Amino acid sequence: xxxxxxxxxxxxxxxxxxxxxxxxxxxxxxxxxxxxxxxxxxxxxxxxxxxxxxxxxxxxxxxxxxxxxxxxxxxxxxxxxxxxxxxxxxxxxxxxxxxxxxxxxxxxxxxxxxxxxxxxxxxxxxxxxxxxxxxxxxxxxxxxxxxxxxxxxxxxxxxxxxxxxxxxxxxxxxxxxxxx
Amino acid sequence: xxxxxxxxxxxxxxxxxxxxxxxxxxxxxxxxxxxxxxxxxxxxxxxxxxxxxxxxxxxxxxxxxxxxxxxxxxxxxxxxxxxxxxxxxxxxxxxxxxxxxxxxxxxxxxxxxxxxxxxxxxxxxxxxxxxxxxxxxxxxxxxxxxxxxxxxxxxxxxxxxxxxxxxxxxxxxxxxxxxx
Amino acid sequence: xxxxxxxxxxxxxxxxxxxxxxxxxxxxxxxxxxxxxxxxxxxxxxxxxxxxxxxxxxxxxxxxxxxxxxxxxxxxxxxxxxxxxxxxxxxxxxxxxxxxxxxxxxxxxxxxxxxxx
Amino acid sequence: xxxxxxxxxxxxxxxxxxxxxxxxxxxxxxxxxxxxxxxxxxxxxxxxxxxxxxxxxxxxxxxxxxxxxxxxxxxxxxxxxxxxxxxxxxxxxxxxxxxxxxxxxxxxxxxxxxxxx
Ligand SMILES: Nc1ncnc2c1ncn2[C@@H]1O[C@H](COP(=O)(O)OP(=O)(O)O)[C@@H](O)[C@H]1O
Ligand SMILES: Nc1ncnc2c1ncn2[C@@H]1O[C@H](COP(=O)(O)OP(=O)(O)O)[C@@H](O)[C@H]1O
Numbered sequence: 001x002x003x004x005x006x007x008x009x010x011x012x013x014x015x016x017x018x019x020x021x022x023x024x025x026x027x028x029x030x031x032x033x034x035x036x037x038x039x040x041x042x043x044x045x046x047x048x049x050x051x052x053x054x055x056x057x058x059x060x061x062x063x064x065x066x067x068x069x070x071x072x073x074x075x076x077x078x079x080x081x082x083x084x085x086x087x088x089x090x091x092x093x094x095x096x097x098x099x100x101x102x103x104x105x106x107x108x109x110x111x112x113x114x115x116x117x118x119x120x121x122x123x124x125x126x127x128x129x130x131x132x133x134x135x136x137x138x139x140x141x142x143x144x145x146x147x148x149x150x151x152x153x154x155x156x157x158x159x160x161x162x163x164x165x166x167x168x169x170x171x172x173x174x175x176x177x178x179x180x
Numbered sequence: 181x182x183x184x185x186x187x188x189x190x191x192x193x194x195x196x197x198x199x200x201x202x203x204x205x206x207x208x209x210x211x212x213x214x215x216x217x218x219x220x221x222x223x224x225x226x227x228x229x230x231x232x233x234x235x236x237x238x239x240x241x242x243x244x245x246x247x248x249x250x251x252x253x254x255x256x257x258x259x260x261x262x263x264x265x266x267x268x269x270x271x272x273x274x275x276x277x278x279x280x281x282x283x284x285x286x287x288x289x290x291x292x293x294x295x296x297x298x299x300x301x302x303x304x305x306x307x308x309x310x311x312x313x314x315x316x317x318x319x320x321x322x323x324x325x326x327x328x329x330x331x332x333x334x335x336x337x338x339x340x341x342x343x344x345x346x347x348x349x350x351x352x353x354x355x356x357x358x359x360x
Numbered sequence: 361x362x363x364x365x366x367x368x369x370x371x372x373x374x375x376x377x378x379x380x381x382x383x384x385x386x387x388x389x390x391x392x393x394x395x396x397x398x399x400x401x402x403x404x405x406x407x408x409x410x411x412x413x414x415x416x417x418x419x420x421x422x423x424x425x426x427x428x429x430x431x432x433x434x435x436x437x438x439x440x441x442x443x444x445x446x447x448x449x450x451x452x453x454x455x456x457x458x459x460x461x462x463x464x465x466x467x468x469x470x471x472x473x474x475x476x477x
Numbered sequence: 478x479x480x481x482x483x484x485x486x487x488x489x490x491x492x493x494x495x496x497x498x499x500x501x502x503x504x505x506x507x508x509x510x511x512x513x514x515x516x517x518x519x520x521x522x523x524x525x526x527x528x529x530x531x532x533x534x535x536x537x538x539x540x541x542x543x544x545x546x547x548x549x550x551x552x553x554x555x556x557x558x559x560x561x562x563x564x565x566x567x568x569x570x571x572x573x574x575x576x577x578x579x580x581x582x583x584x585x586x587x588x589x590x591x592x593x594x
Contacts, residue, residue, distance in 0.1 A: 035389035044224035051481030215506035231364030
């Protein structure tokens, strides 16, 4: 299964950019820039991060960060056009610390990453909160220009190490653990 | 946004096979053949089909059909290896009737589609139910060999026309519809 | 693909107040629908508009922006806007956006009605 | 990626019966864990094993196969296996597989305990 030649999304593994880990993706999603698809993507990432051991709050934060990122691609990258393409990939990176890495790529408008920044929150007005929320709920949030077009955003969130959801309620010494 | 050249999953739109509609995909997912990813995929498809207007039972059936199909790819196509690739795409086809079409592709073992059939249910034994379930809960379920490797399965389920989830509880004549 | 974009909003009109209860997740797909319904309701210049968020399990910044705009419109119309019944996950978004002190936020609709805040 | 593969199963031992309550969706990732826990429990040769499915919102054919196997093992050990509290969506899978008459299926655990079926 090493070669990706002839696969429907051939060439995927040829795209390792600066900042991205070499770990293979668990999943890679291509979608059109329709706001209706944000809910399915959140549902998928919520389930994935629950399985990875994130708790409810962290899972909600991860879904929020990706939702905000995709909403920005749809609104700013593609100016609301619904036929743009967006790629989302998820991988688990173990070094230096275990974390979930989500990469979001588009082919839309490019912008200097330094220009993508949260606004002053004291100025209460509608909008301008997405980047602030993304930064607050992730451990890392890095934009860069893609070649030849569009933007790439890499979001990272540390995976809690100690929890194991499967055994959560089974304490040592209770009958259900004492089975021979 | 027409050309897909240079996109991370370049060449996608070049893959229109017999039996597949020309309608563009809403989403296309590439995943590794790990059973842990079945839950995230179900969550995504559940959310997508709710948004498309499927009711709870139909939504559950759709998720079940795709789950069974993926489980078979993992177990039979890849013999349980977790580094195989699987592609799932979802599109809405309008002609002749509006339906959700889910395509599942792999690069694993090939088998004569005529050999993939439900077993006699009167013989009660563990296993051998997946294909039967898939057929029962979808409107169409067609296997074919892919070129050069692996299998393709196209599942279809009709989209109910009359329901509109957004207005479900708002009846004409009630105050909330009488607003100027 | 459009059927899921319309926000279900249950509306209850009482003497001097309107209770609007959106049902479901509020994101970029649905906030335009929420925005236009709230605009309609505020157009009626209710003395008080209570937005019951108890059936909203998720809200992103497009939903928050819609509520900020509704707050501004309500002020221009001398309506009082109150957010009631916010779930924890939604409240955390308001806190991160530092809007939890900008809005009048109460535990539930009953409190909002009783307090006449 | 392994942390979510283990099925949480709460076990309650009473006089002549064991109640096993799996919690969560049962699919290809989790049915091996369910299979080994049920094998352990049946190894104790309980007169009755009640599997409480009230906290299982989803089951695919790998879960069904695991339960069919457990039924066969229970018979070989003269244990009585009862499925209790099945949610509608799970029941529909058993019906489509025409296994709803092969298993003893009761409304809830209390019924299973009382009836001594
Ligand atoms: N994907 C993107 N492509 C282009 N520009 C972006 C993108 N994401 C964010 N931006 C820029 O960053 C600014 C801040 O974004 P944000 O905090 O989400 O607020 P808002 O989108 O409401 O303006 C945007 O106004 C836009 O100029
Ligand atoms: N994706 C696939 N690739 C290869 N063979 C398959 C695939 N899906 C199903 N099959 C074949 O069809 C048979 C019936 O499948 P199913 O009804 O799911 O029962 P089970 O998988 O328990 O045997 C399998 O035993 C296998 O031989």
